[in-house]
Amino acid sequence: MGSSLLPARWGGRVVMVGPYGDCIQYEYAEPPLLFPEQDCARVVTSSATELLLRVSPVAVAVLTPAATAASAGARLLAASAAFEARSSLAAELLRGLSQTELREGVAACIEAAEHEMSAGRQLSLLRAAAYGKPYIRHAGATPSGGGGEGGEGGEGGEGEGGGGGVAEQRRLAAAFVRACRVARALNAVRAPEVGLLLTRLQYGALGPERVVRTLLARHAHLLAARLCELLGLSEMKVAVVHHWGKAKIGGAAASLSDEALLAALAPKLDATAGASHARLAAEALAVGRRGLAARLLEKEEDATRRVPLLLQMGEERLALTSAVAHGDAELIYLLLLHLKARLPSALFFELLQPHPAAQRLLIHFCRQQDTKTLREFLYHADQPLEAASLAAAEGYRAETLSQRTRGLALARQFYEVAAARAPLGVAASLSFSPAGDTGASHHAALMAHATGEQLRLLTAQLTLERETAGAPPPPAAAALAPGRWRFVDLPLNETLFRCFVYGQAPYAERLRLELRVPERRWWRIKVRGLAQLRDWPALWLFYNSARRPPLSAAAFAEAAIANGAPAEAARYAPRMPPAEAVPLLLQCGEASAARAIALANKDKNPELLRRVSAHLGAAP
Numbered sequence: 001m002g003s004s005l006l007p008a009r010w011g012g013r014v015v016m017v018g019p020y021g022d023c024i025q026y027e028y029a030e031p032p033l034l035f036p037e038q039d040c041a042r043v044v045t046s047s048a049t050e051l052l053l054r055v056s057p058v059a060v061a062v063l064t065p066a067a068t069a070a071s072a073g074a075r076l077l078a079a080s081a082a083f084e085a086r087s088s089l090a091a092e093l094l095r096g097l098s099q100t101e102l103r104e105g106v107a108a109c110i111e112a113a114e115h116e117m118s119a120g121r122q123l124s125l126l127r128a129a130a131y132g133k134p135y136i137r138h139a140g141a142t143p144s145g146g147g148g149e150g151g152e153g154g155e156g157g158e159g160e161g162g163g164g165g166v167a168e169q170r171r172l173a174a175a176f177v178r179a180c181r182v183a184r185a186l187n188a189v190r191a192p193e194v195g196l197l198l199t200r201l202q203y204g205a206l207g208p209e210r211v212v213r214t215l216l217a218r219h220a221h222l223l224a225a226r227l228c229e230l231l232g233l234s235e236m237k238v239a240v241v242h243h244w245g246k247a248k249i250g251g252a253a254a255s256l257s258d259e260a261l262l263a264a265l266a267p268k269l270d271a272t273a274g275a276s277h278a279r280l281a282a283e284a285l286a287v288g289r290r291g292l293a294a295r296l297l298e299k300e301e302d303a304t305r306r307v308p309l310l311l312q313m314g315e316e317r318l319a320l321t322s323a324v325a326h327g328d329a330e331l332i333y334l335l336l337l338h339l340k341a342r343l344p345s346a347l348f349f350e351l352l353q354p355h356p357a358a359q360r361l362l363i364h365f366c367r368q369q370d371t372k373t374l375r376e377f378l379y380h381a382d383q384p385l386e387a388a389s390l391a392a393a394e395g396y397r398a399e400t401l402s403q404r405t406r407g408l409a410l411a412r413q414f415y416e417v418a419a420a421r422a423p424l425g426v427a428a429s430l431s432f433s434p435a436g437d438t439g440a441s442h443h444a445a446l447m448a449h450a451t452g453e454q455l456r457l458l459t460a461q462l463t464l465e466r467e468t469a470g471a472p473p474p475p476a477a478a479a480l481a482p483g484r485w486r487f488v489d490l491p492l493n494e495t496l497f498r499c500f501v502y503g504q505a506p507y508a509e510r511l512r513l514e515l516r517v518p519e520r521r522w523w524r525i526k527v528r529g530l531a532q533l534r535d536w537p538a539l540w541l542f543y544n545s546a547r548r549p550p551l552s553a554a555a556f557a558e559a560a561i562a563n564g565a566p567a568e569a570a571r572y573a574p575r576m577p578p579a580e581a582v583p584l585l586l587q588c589g590e591a592s593a594a595r596a597i598a599l600a601n602k603d604k605n606p607e608l609l610r611r612v613s614a615h616l617g618a619a620p
Contacts, residue, residue, distance in 0.1 A: 038202055056111075059112040073105045075105065105132055213239075219247060225241070249261065323335045332358055336365070375387050384414040384418040460495070460507070500529025501529060527542070552576070554580050566588035579605060595609075
């Protein structure tokens with residue numbers, strides 16, 4: 001009640017004591033309960049609730065007859081009453097108000113109407129404000145002379161009419177509309193059938209949203225919806241519809257069919273912008289009305305609300321179809337991760353089969369996060385070529401050699417499956433697509449053969465690593481590039497070459513036969529290896545081991561020179577044509593032997609002799 005009034009109760013009597021000792025007494029048939037509140041005292045009996053509050057000063061100024069001479073609001077209210085009674089006094093009272101007083105009177109009537117508890121006096125105050133508003137002129141306006149008996153606007157000729165301006169008129173118009181809405185709202189909640197007795201100050205402190213929520217707690221849905229429409233609370237109206245729908249579903253009798261409930265719910269949801277069918281579908285599912293939930297979800301347009309509920313209902317196929325149709329990648333990813341963790345792999349991949357977009361997103365995710373699932377999916381989708389490539393790449397990215405071996409073995413199996421039948425890929429954009437089924441099968445057969453050879457080479461390299469692990473590197477290995485492995489990760493040619501360097505010539509012979517190394521390539525590798533070992537007798541014996549060697553003697557001589565043995569290289573000169581033998585002997589420092597061959601062939605090739613002479617002339 002503030003600091004100026006003190007309410008007290010004694011039996012069935014309530015006394016309000018003023019600051020100067022005066023008091024007002026109220027008698028009740030039974031002892032009431034007295035509750036102090038923000039700006040009043042609430043008196044509660046077994047049959048009624050009342051508010052004891054001090055009348056607002058603006059209402060006192062407007063409604064007290066004694067204040068008529070001093071209050072512009074009171075005079076405006078009197079003028080409005082006279083106008084309603086068709087009395088000529090209305091014009092006289094209106095002419096007695098200047099433009100400033102007229103604006104003050106309109107504002108006072110509007111404010112008093114908001115604080116008034118009586119609907120009748122609210123109406124009188126708002127009519128008075130509406131009566132005075134048209135006579136307020138903005139800056140620069142001239143008296144029109146119209147507007148009935150008070151058309152001159154009172155003392156407008158005094159030059160006071162330009163003080164308000166258009167902004168003031170707009171402010172008063174907005175305040176008038178707000179007061180009408182607040183009065184209607186308060187009158188509605190104060191009605192006995194509602195029983196929410198509030199003052200204007202309490203309404204302002206709570207706010208319209210809390211008032212609406214209070215009505216929802218009392219299940220006064222119709223009044224709450226009308227208040228939302230009156231006050232422009234679109235978001236709260238959505239909340240009202242949702243609350244009403246949940247109450248309707250929860251309180252429906254078991255005998256009421258889902259079709260009847262849907263017929264009652266759908267019009268309200270469709271007519272309310274922003275209302276969610278999924279919210280009510282969740283409530284229907286919670287109370288066991290699965291059919292109603294499914295029917296409501298059919299009407300839900302937002303896939304982000306529809307998909308989670310479909311998952312909760314166990315409708316994975318519909319959820320995936322809905323997510324893909326919506327086109328939101330994040331929603332599809334969320335759904336894929338949920339289905340992957342929830343379903344067996346075969347069923348999960350079967351769900352993805354009609355949806356290439358979901359397949360692409362799954363492949364993109366699994367390439368970075370879960371290559372095992374990607375490999376299984378590609379195989380399930382009849383794309384063994386892609387699965388084989390993935391297994392091989394995964395094997396080479398593995399940290400251990402055993403994992404690499406397993407990856408290559410798995411890749412070979414996939415290639416063999418692809419070679420046995422033409423690929424039937426369900427998503428052409430995801431699979432390897434050579435020209436025609438025959439071409440795809442041939443490509444797969446080639447890749448299976450190449451992968452098998454690579455696997456055999458890796459197995460051989462691991463064996464060689466174990467065989468040479470305890471032995472120090474031979475002197476011939478000093479010229480080789482250092483690395484983590486001696487044999488692993490080397491190509492076939494280099495592996496065979498290092499077999500000779502590390503004393504594993506028999507294993508090189510076996511590997512050559514197993515991997516079918518061409519004879520000419522094998523001779524080049526062996527010549528290079530024996531020369532690196534500086535095993536000249538073995539190299540000479542190897543040259544003479546074949547009646548017609550695949551390599552010429554020049555290749556043996558070049559290998560000897562490259563390893564710093566020109567004398568050994570000169571041994572092969574007699575087996576070479578004169579045009580090749582003479583330059584070789586000159587390079588090895590055997591000028592006399594070169595001159596002898598040149599003289600023997602001076603008639604056929606005189607250029608050789610000139611070359612020897614030039615070499616000897618240039619020699620120191």
